[in-house]
Each structure stands twice: as structure tokens, then as C-alpha cells.
Amino acid sequence: MKNYSIWVLEYSRVVDYHKSGVVYGAHNEGYIRLPYSYVVIKGNGHNIMVDVGYNHKEYGKVLGERFNVVDWQSPSVVLKEVGLTPEDIDTVIITHAHFDHFGNVEDFPNATFYMQEKELSKFIWAMSLPHQFQFLMSGVDPSDLLRGVQLAKEGRMKLLDGDVEEFLPGIDIFAAFDTHTYGSQFVRVKQGGSEEDSWVLAGDNAYQFENIEGKNQDGVLLPVGLATGSQTEMIFSLDKMLKLVGRDSKRVIPIHEQGITERFPSRTSDKDLFIVEVDLADGEVSKVQK
Numbered sequence: 001m002k003n004y005s006i007w008v009l010e011y012s013r014v015v016d017y018h019k020s021g022v023v024y025g026a027h028n029e030g031y032i033r034l035p036y037s038y039v040v041i042k043g044n045g046h047n048i049m050v051d052v053g054y055n056h057k058e059y060g061k062v063l064g065e066r067f068n069v070v071d072w073q074s075p076s077v078v079l080k081e082v083g084l085t086p087e088d089i090d091t092v093i094i095t096h097a098h099f100d101h102f103g104n105v106e107d108f109p110n111a112t113f114y115m116q117e118k119e120l121s122k123f124i125w126a127m128s129l130p131h132q133f134q135f136l137m138s139g140v141d142p143s144d145l146l147r148g149v150q151l152a153k154e155g156r157m158k159l160l161d162g163d164v165e166e167f168l169p170g171i172d173i174f175a176a177f178d179t180h181t182y183g184s185q186f187v188r189v190k191q192g193g194s195e196e197d198s199w200v201l202a203g204d205n206a207y208q209f210e211n212i213e214g215k216n217q218d219g220v221l222l223p224v225g226l227a228t229g230s231q232t233e234m235i236f237s238l239d240k241m242l243k244l245v246g247r248d249s250k251r252v253i254p255i256h257e258q259g260i261t262e263r264f265p266s267r268t269s270d271k272d273l274f275i276v277e278v279d280l281a282d283g284e285v286s287k288v289q290k
């Protein structure tokens with residue numbers, strides 16, 4: 001029995017991202033297509049998102065242009081492909097504070113947000129440091145941090161301290177401290193409560209299959225190329241993800257990986273963005289097959 005449907009929805013992309021940003025130390029290996037996506041998990045009476053993308057205006061637009069992001073579409077356009085509106089979303093798990101994951105909380109008026117306390121507080125600390133430390137703010141929009149604090153004031157941002165097993169029935173959250181960011185987290189969905197039939201939504205500790213499966217699938221874990229934490233912590237968090245899905249690497253989903261469109265049923269919208277159907281709950285209608 002499957003309780004949850006899981007879709008990865010592309011909402012924009014970088015067409016020429018340097019490979020060394022994806023795999024630590026991959027210098028002079030050229031450029032790759034890097035989709036920007038978020039995840040919808042639907043089931044047990046909830047419409048959940050893992051990350052919210054960014055809003056292509058103000059400093060979000062500045063960052064988007066700095067990273068050469070193209071073909072951006074709003075959540076109302078993107079979610080329509082799976083029959084939802086932003087207002088339908090009740091729960092949002094933020095994997096980390098980078099603008100392309102945390103930069104659009106304002107488009108989800110009915111959601112409660114969950115992120116690690118360490119992620120928000122350490123980036124506020126990084127923001128307070130003098131100019132020479134501003135590398136630590138790479139990919140972070142200070143206004144997103146302020147919006148996070150405002151949501152906390154309104155009771156709509158719940159800050160977590162470490163792992164939360166059974167966050168919702170069959171859904172676990174795992175902290176990955178000092179990895180890609182200070183307080184990254186990732187999500188496991190256990191279909192029907194089963195360990196074997198689980199999925200991990202990796203956040204950015206895995207950008208692509210190569211991080212999880214190794215170069216030419218040789219099984220050597222590879223840390224991502226952008227981090228405020230350590231390569232050691234990243235590699236151990238990748239190993240933990242694999243353990244949580246019975247070491248079946250195909251069950252760890254990296255949302256910046258174009259190849260997921262071939263691993264899972266998928267289609268392309270009329271905006272040229274992909275919809276990937278990782279799994280379907282019992283009784284749910286496919287959103288990718290006619």
C-alpha cells in the first residue's frame with residue numbers, strides 16, 4: 001500500500017553551470033544543465049512541499065541572473081501541472097536556506113514551514129559578519145532570512161533541532177549539520193511504513209547522481225562543490241541517505257539532476273519544464289501519463 005505521491009517539478013534552470021560546483025574538485029570538466037526544482041508530496045490528507053524555489057523579483061532576481069537562471073515560472077503555473085495551487089500547500093519542509101530552495105515562502109499563504117534552527121540562526125550570524133566573510137552568504141538572500149524570522153513571529157515557521165522521525169505518518173526528517181550548509185536537512189518518505197519502499201529527498205547534499213553513485217557509478221561518494229560545512233560531513237550524510245533506503249541509490253532523489261527525467265516517468269510542460277513522477281499513492285491518477 002502506498003500512501004504518498006511524489007513529484008519533482010522543475011521551475012527554472014541554469015543551462016551552463018560549472019561542473020566543479022556540482023562535484024567538489026571537478027575542475028576543467030566543463031558545464032552542465034542544472035535544473036532548479038522542488039518536490040510535492042501528496043497523501044494522508046496533506047499537500048507537502050520540500051522547498052519552494054525562489055521568487056524572480058528583487059534580490060532573488062539579482063541572484064537568479066548572477067547564476068544565469070532561465071525559464072523561471074511561478075508556483076501557480078508549476079503546481080497546476082499536478083492539479084494543485086500554492087494555496088493548497090499546508091506543509092513545507094525547507095532543506096536549506098539557499099535562495100533557490102527558500103526564496104519564495106511568500107507564495108504559500110496557508111503553509112507552515114519547517115527548517116533546522118541551526119540553519120536560520122547560523123545564516124543570521126553569517127550575515128552579521130564583516131565584508132571579508134561574505135563568501136559564507138553565497139547563494140543566500142538576506143531578505144529570505146528576514147522572511148523566515150517574520151514567519152516564526154507569526155507562528156508559521158517551526159524551527160527543528162535535529163532529526164524528527166514520524167514528522168508525519170511515514171515521513172521522517174534528518175538533519176545534516178555542517179554539510180552543504182550549517183543546518184541542511186533531508187526527508188525520507190516510507191510508503192506504507194515500509195523500509196524497503198522508501199525514498200529520500202536529498203536537498204543539496206546530492207546535486208546529481210554522481211554525488212551518490214560515484215564517477216561512472218563506481219560507488220565512491222562525492223561531495224558537492226559548494227559548501228559552508230565539510231566534505232567529510234557531506235560524505236557521511238550521503239552514506240546515511242543510502243542506508244535509509246536499503247542502499248538502493250535509485251531511491252535517493254537529487255532535484256538538480258536532469259537524469260531523473262529518464263529514471264522515472266516524466267513529461268515536459270508547455271513551458272518546457274519537467275514533471276517527474278517518482279511514485280504514486282494508491283488511487284492517485286498519474287500526472288505524466290495520458
Ligand SMILES: [Zn+2]
Nearest residue numbers: 096098180204
Ligand atoms: Zn544549496
